[in-house]
Amino acid sequence: MRAHEAGALHGNDAAPTWLPYPADVNTLIDGLWSRGTARAADGAVEVAGVDVRRIAEEVGTPAFVLDEDDFRHRARAFRDAFGEAFRDHAGADVYYAGKAFLCGAVARWVEEDGLGLDVCTGGELAVALRAGFPAERIALHGNNKSDAEIRRALEAGVGRIVIDSLGEIDRVDAIAQQLDLRASVMLRVTTGVEAHTHEFIATAHEDQKFGLSLTAGDAFEAVRRTLSASRLDLVGLHSHIGSQIFDTGGFEVAARRILRLVAQVRDELGYTIDQLDLGGGFGVMYNTQHTPQTPEVLAAGIAEIVVRQSRELELEVPHLSFEPGRAIAGPSTQTLYTVGTIKDVRLGGPHHRLYVSVDGGMSDNVRTALYDADYSCLLSGRVSEAAPEVVRVVGKHCESGDIVVKDEYLPGDVRPGDLVSVPVTGAYCYSLASNYNHVPRPPVVAVKDGEIRTLIRRETEEDLLGLDVG
Amino acid sequence: MRAHEAGALHGNDAAPTWLPYPADVNTLIDGLWSRGTARAADGAVEVAGVDVRRIAEEVGTPAFVLDEDDFRHRARAFRDAFGEAFRDHAGADVYYAGKAFLCGAVARWVEEDGLGLDVCTGGELAVALRAGFPAERIALHGNNKSDAEIRRALEAGVGRIVIDSLGEIDRVDAIAQQLDLRASVMLRVTTGVEAHTHEFIATAHEDQKFGLSLTAGDAFEAVRRTLSASRLDLVGLHSHIGSQIFDTGGFEVAARRILRLVAQVRDELGYTIDQLDLGGGFGVMYNTQHTPQTPEVLAAGIAEIVVRQSRELELEVPHLSFEPGRAIAGPSTQTLYTVGTIKDVRLGGPHHRLYVSVDGGMSDNVRTALYDADYSCLLSGRVSEAAPEVVRVVGKHCESGDIVVKDEYLPGDVRPGDLVSVPVTGAYCYSLASNYNHVPRPPVVAVKDGEIRTLIRRETEEDLLGLDVG
Numbered sequence: 001m002r003a004h005e006a007g008a009l010h011g012n013d014a015a016p017t018w019l020p021y022p023a024d025v026n027t028l029i030d031g032l033w034s035r036g037t038a039r040a041a042d043g044a045v046e047v048a049g050v051d052v053r054r055i056a057e058e059v060g061t062p063a064f065v066l067d068e069d070d071f072r073h074r075a076r077a078f079r080d081a082f083g084e085a086f087r088d089h090a091g092a093d094v095y096y097a098g099k100a101f102l103c104g105a106v107a108r109w110v111e112e113d114g115l116g117l118d119v120c121t122g123g124e125l126a127v128a129l130r131a132g133f134p135a136e137r138i139a140l141h142g143n144n145k146s147d148a149e150i151r152r153a154l155e156a157g158v159g160r161i162v163i164d165s166l167g168e169i170d171r172v173d174a175i176a177q178q179l180d181l182r183a184s185v186m187l188r189v190t191t192g193v194e195a196h197t198h199e200f201i202a203t204a205h206e207d208q209k210f211g212l213s214l215t216a217g218d219a220f221e222a223v224r225r226t227l228s229a230s231r232l233d234l235v236g237l238h239s240h241i242g243s244q245i246f247d248t249g250g251f252e253v254a255a256r257r258i259l260r261l262v263a264q265v266r267d268e269l270g271y272t273i274d275q276l277d278l279g280g281g282f283g284v285m286y287n288t289q290h291t292p293q294t295p296e297v298l299a300a301g302i303a304e305i306v307v308r309q310s311r312e313l314e315l316e317v318p319h320l321s322f323e324p325g326r327a328i329a330g331p332s333t334q335t336l337y338t339v340g341t342i343k344d345v346r347l348g349g350p351h352h353r354l355y356v357s358v359d360g361g362m363s364d365n366v367r368t369a370l371y372d373a374d375y376s377c378l379l380s381g382r383v384s385e386a387a388p389e390v391v392r393v394v395g396k397h398c399e400s401g402d403i404v405v406k407d408e409y410l411p412g413d414v415r416p417g418d419l420v421s422v423p424v425t426g427a428y429c430y431s432l433a434s435n436y437n438h439v440p441r442p443p444v445v446a447v448k449d450g451e452i453r454t455l456i457r458r459e460t461e462e463d464l465l466g467l468d469v470g
Numbered sequence: 471m472r473a474h475e476a477g478a479l480h481g482n483d484a485a486p487t488w489l490p491y492p493a494d495v496n497t498l499i500d501g502l503w504s505r506g507t508a509r510a511a512d513g514a515v516e517v518a519g520v521d522v523r524r525i526a527e528e529v530g531t532p533a534f535v536l537d538e539d540d541f542r543h544r545a546r547a548f549r550d551a552f553g554e555a556f557r558d559h560a561g562a563d564v565y566y567a568g569k570a571f572l573c574g575a576v577a578r579w580v581e582e583d584g585l586g587l588d589v590c591t592g593g594e595l596a597v598a599l600r601a602g603f604p605a606e607r608i609a610l611h612g613n614n615k616s617d618a619e620i621r622r623a624l625e626a627g628v629g630r631i632v633i634d635s636l637g638e639i640d641r642v643d644a645i646a647q648q649l650d651l652r653a654s655v656m657l658r659v660t661t662g663v664e665a666h667t668h669e670f671i672a673t674a675h676e677d678q679k680f681g682l683s684l685t686a687g688d689a690f691e692a693v694r695r696t697l698s699a700s701r702l703d704l705v706g707l708h709s710h711i712g713s714q715i716f717d718t719g720g721f722e723v724a725a726r727r728i729l730r731l732v733a734q735v736r737d738e739l740g741y742t743i744d745q746l747d748l749g750g751g752f753g754v755m756y757n758t759q760h761t762p763q764t765p766e767v768l769a770a771g772i773a774e775i776v777v778r779q780s781r782e783l784e785l786e787v788p789h790l791s792f793e794p795g796r797a798i799a800g801p802s803t804q805t806l807y808t809v810g811t812i813k814d815v816r817l818g819g820p821h822h823r824l825y826v827s828v829d830g831g832m833s834d835n836v837r838t839a840l841y842d843a844d845y846s847c848l849l850s851g852r853v854s855e856a857a858p859e860v861v862r863v864v865g866k867h868c869e870s871g872d873i874v875v876k877d878e879y880l881p882g883d884v885r886p887g888d889l890v891s892v893p894v895t896g897a898y899c900y901s902l903a904s905n906y907n908h909v910p911r912p913p914v915v916a917v918k919d920g921e922i923r924t925l926i927r928r929e930t931e932e933d934l935l936g937l938d939v940g
Binding site for chain 1: 594596612815816827829836865870907908909914924931933935
């Protein structure tokens with residue numbers, strides 16, 4: 001048991017040190033909830049004017065509730081912030097990273113809001129094309145693209161293919177040759193920088209599957225080969241340094257290393273690389289431990305770095321692009337659950353913990369188990385005057401690691417039938433969802449101006465059994 | 471870098487200490503592969519007489535290849551071993567834990583082979599009933615069963631519902647009352663024992679979502695309430711101590727604690743509990759670190775424990791049941807992948823690692839990322855005389871943690887288009903599969919006597935897009 005000031009005050013406190021005893025357990029903590037989330041007059045949570053009780057009644061629980069205006073506001077905020085920061089140079093584009101969460105409606109919003117779209121498989125490309133997303137604003141990623149995926153992307157006319165290995169240069173070139181067209185490509189460079197949370201590591205080696213190593217010379221060799229390939233147009237270089245990044249320290253090192261490569265290419269090959277994609281990975285607030293910066297602060301900080309370093313190397317500031325996914329989709333969405341079983345478990349000494357079981361779990365949010373992620377939650381169908389208790393929100397799966405929220409305070413009178421909302425589940429929750437224990441996947445509904453619209457419908461038992469043909 | 475004898479010999483060795491440099495990298499290591507797996511005359515791997523190249527051609531890759539005879543042999547081995555070990559007492563039944571892997575064909579095999587079936591959701595129950603599995607041999611588990619699931623189970627006439635909390639006693643009783651029938655129930659007891667790999671922890675407290683605490687008195691209270699409920703028949707007590715268990719030490723402690731409760735119930739309530747379910751969790755061999763025992767050795771060891779402890783407490787030896795899932799399904803299946811990109815990554819110093827990308831990944835096997843599991847693999851479409859190299863087998867997903875096999879040796883000439891097999895993927899791989907990056911889930915095919923039969927068909931892009939209605 002950790003020493004904890006609130007623990008001494010509140011007796012049975014099993015909370016981790018980062019989790020303060022709440023002054024008011026009914027508060028919607030600033031930054032954790034989508035813009036349209038508020039307490040209605042009677043205390044229930046509403047999103048974009050829609051009461052969560054109405055959502056539960058109309059579409060059932062669990063359900064992903066996406067605040068459409070919030071999603072689009074964040075998309076436009078990134079577009080504007082980076083555009084503004086590089087306005088006096090060659091400009092900057094923002095690509096939404098579809099892997100975070102993608103469906104037809106999201107592709108259309110992103111299109112309308114003037115962003116590009118990252119896809120990394122044929123399946124994601126199919127969603128984008130089906131939604132009418134303009135191919136020239138699509139980038140295809142992937143460490144192991146199949147020939148079929150490359151062919152499909154080239155036939156559709158995607159704006160760029162981000163080449164990830166030396167072998168892929170010849171493959172894309174050959175497929176472009178077969179199709180009698182030219183392929184616009186970027187080269188993904190591994191800079192050896194790894195950023196996550198509030199730290200980054202500027203490692204010398206690069207023990208991961210992505211990209212072309214700078215230090216080993218693969219990146220320079222890839223530029224050389226791409227320039228001499230018959231059907232490839234080198235658009236620029238790409239770097240992605242990690243996820244849940246809260247400051248620009250990692251970008252400082254990565255940008256310096258990649259700009260040095262640009263200078264080397266200029267000096268040794270006489271070719272000017274005039275576009276850089278510095279990837280995404282901008283962090284979000286899952287709980288009070290996280291302090292994300294605004295798009296404006298991030299963009300200004302990165303622009304300062306890129307402009308200064310370009311000058312030092314006597315390079316024109318290249319055109320930039322960035323790929324936020326989590327930072328757009330994540331905070332837009334909350335998962336709405338209904339509470340079932342509640343169990344008060346003694347932890348030894350005076351400590352105990354309420355295990356609050358909900359009607360979903362690791363099938364709709366595997367991030368807690370997969371990344372040891374700390375989520376938050378709130379009693380959302382009502383307010384309560386009961387004293388806060390330390391809870392662990394768990395799912396209904398037959399596995400002890402089936403945990404949704406490891407540590408949180410909820411009102412001590414939380415009871416079966418209550419609605420609980422888990423915020424910031426818009427990224428990498430639905431996209432990683434499974435049918436573990438044959439649990440159908442929840443729907444994703446968009447709320448806007450008091451209306452509910454189903455983006456992805458709830459799976460049915462028939463959907464699940466439909467693949468079982470043996 | 472770890473000190474490693476083979477490393478010194480083989481220069482660029484980045485293997486962990488547990489992974490020996492192979493004498494012959496083409497060897498099918500004993501215990502890792504299903505009974506029907508062998509090298510055909512030309513060196514390719516065949517399963518139940520079916521060449522993996524034929525499987526790849528007919529159903530594509532990735533694919534789960536399930537050796538039907540192997541699965542059924544293991545199911546019958548557990549049935550026979552536990553039946554034999556308790557033959558001179560009240561006998562023992564074996565329930566296959568469907569959460570490991572369940573489809574209609576599996577339910578039918580398990581039924582024909584005389585085992586019971588554990589389900590833990592309405593979805594798993596639906597699969598079983600649709601396959602014609604006799605309801606009286608089904609047990610319904612779950613820490614957070616919905617009223618609908620309880621009702622459906624009672625209407626179907628399942629053999630027992632394993633009650634997991636005090637609140638559930640009243641709920642099952644009330645639903646049985648509504649349906650005007652009686653419910654046979656077991657009570658899941660948390661003994662405070664946690665077993666995994668080669669260790670167990672006999673903790674005093676029980677910080678998890680499952681079961682009724684022995685130490686807190688909940689378990690005894692649950693027996694008392696169940697006996698006084700109007701519509702409940704108490705079948706027995708249930709305990710499950712963990713997973714990947716390789717010895718019987720944890721069962722020694724758990725059985726003693728649960729038998730003491732049986733004695734307490736006899737002494738204080740005058741009621742004889744004559745059935746115990748000691749759960750499952752029997753370990754399998756994912757790599758050479760694991761040394762599972764045979765069902766016969768496990769059964770004999772547990773029988774010795776239960777018989778001795780029953781005598782000490784002057785109890786009749788109860789009827790036992792056990793719930794293997796992984797140990798039946800896991801080793802029956804291998805995942806067949808096709809190699810795409812190969813990348814030689816320098817790790818610093820003389821060390822390097824081949825990153826071998828395959829056409830699946832964390833969408834079809836999340837266990838490596840989720841549990842830090844160590845899998846093995848083999849070049850299965852051919853043999854090779856090339857010197858072994860340390861490889862990491864990674865998937866095609868847009869995430870650096872997308873790793874299938876962290877550490878393995880493959881022939882150094884592994885190349886795009888090669889088939890690679892990962893053994894022991896029959897449990898918790900398909901059942902946890904996702905559509906991450908909109909990758910369709912692979913098929914599960916059974917092979918037997920030279921024939922291929924599709925149990926679960928491959929998902930199509932249409933399947934994936936079918937839920938996207940917004």
